[in-house]
Amino acid sequence: MEKKRWILAANALAGFLFLGLIYAWGVFVGPLEQEFGWTRSQTSLTFSICMATFCVGGLAAGWLLKRMAPRAVIILCAVVIMTGFFLASRVRSLYELYIFYGVFCGFAVGIGYNTLLDATLRWFPDQQGLISGTLLMGFGVGGSLLGSAAVFMMNAMGWRRTFEALGGALALLLAVIALNVKRPPSGQEKRQGDEQNFLTAEMLRDGSFHAYYFRSMFVAAIGLAMVGNAAPFAYSVSHDPVAAASIGGLVSMFSGVGRIAGGVVFDRVGSRKALWLGVGSVTLSIGVLTCAAVSNSLAVLTAGYAMGGFFYGANVPCNSGYTNKIYGQENFAVNLGVLNTNVIFSSFLGPYVAGVLFTHTGSYVAPYVMLLAMCGGAVAATALIRRHYTPMP
16 A cells, blocks of 8 residues: 555656746747747737636636546546647647647646646655645646647757647646546545535635635735746846846756655645744745845855755645645645635736836846735735644654
């Protein structure tokens, strides 16, 4: 039983690596803009649509998992993502791109994301944070690895053929992964402590959920703004494109490590301490980056981004861990889908507003002062959370 559940976890990790392709959207922007003459604001909307439908897909996964086996839902995910990429390879207009890549692919990844988390976490009632962190680390790393592979493929055969190849390959790989996606047998799925399974409507009436929702929104906005501005900020200080790219990669690397570390901390100290450590460490890193913007110091900037990537990553697995431990496994997929809708707001609140402030001031001081204010919002929201998980001795 012990060996089996780790094999299933490794299988789910592979699934998250492939689903992480959603984060590689940026590598497709250049070829599309070059061929069609689209502007950056037009192509950027594709990713925003993708994130919105990712949230819808997560909600759909909760509904589907009450009617289908997890294996069948992952196969459905494979079919939809293949359809999206195949149709996207034939686009001639922005609206087609928005629908075929933004809607189809975003929706498919949302379904797969919540299904894999739901099925895998049922095998690990004692290590929810560790498993969540490991899987979400794979989700982030997958975007980087598959993005690099996509660039190589586009150089060799163009973006249309690359979309076709990616669609077919992802569908095949996800179908193979689906063969080893399953829930524990009846009677073997055990929980730690007394379990209370909240219906989504009950969760939405809980004040602690509202507080956690806003905390998650602020932290995500801070993290997305920080990650999105890493390379440009570094270039404005160093005037070296190689150094700027390296610092951008540094953030991703530390974020991946931080996701595993944050999951372990959540398991060992419980949600109250983990959430306070998470928001405090993010505030510290944004403070360091604000100092870097004021001093124009590359050394301070590098330290700030290493800290920021790690500490932001450490907050990510808390979402699934908190939802599972506080609101129960029974409705976990749909409840997590509801929580993840905060990404729709945070993607605007963080990266977009930071970009507007930089455009108007020509400096990164104002954007990072704004992020410090968001840290204050995250601290206030954390203080309002009343429900907490305490690990059993």
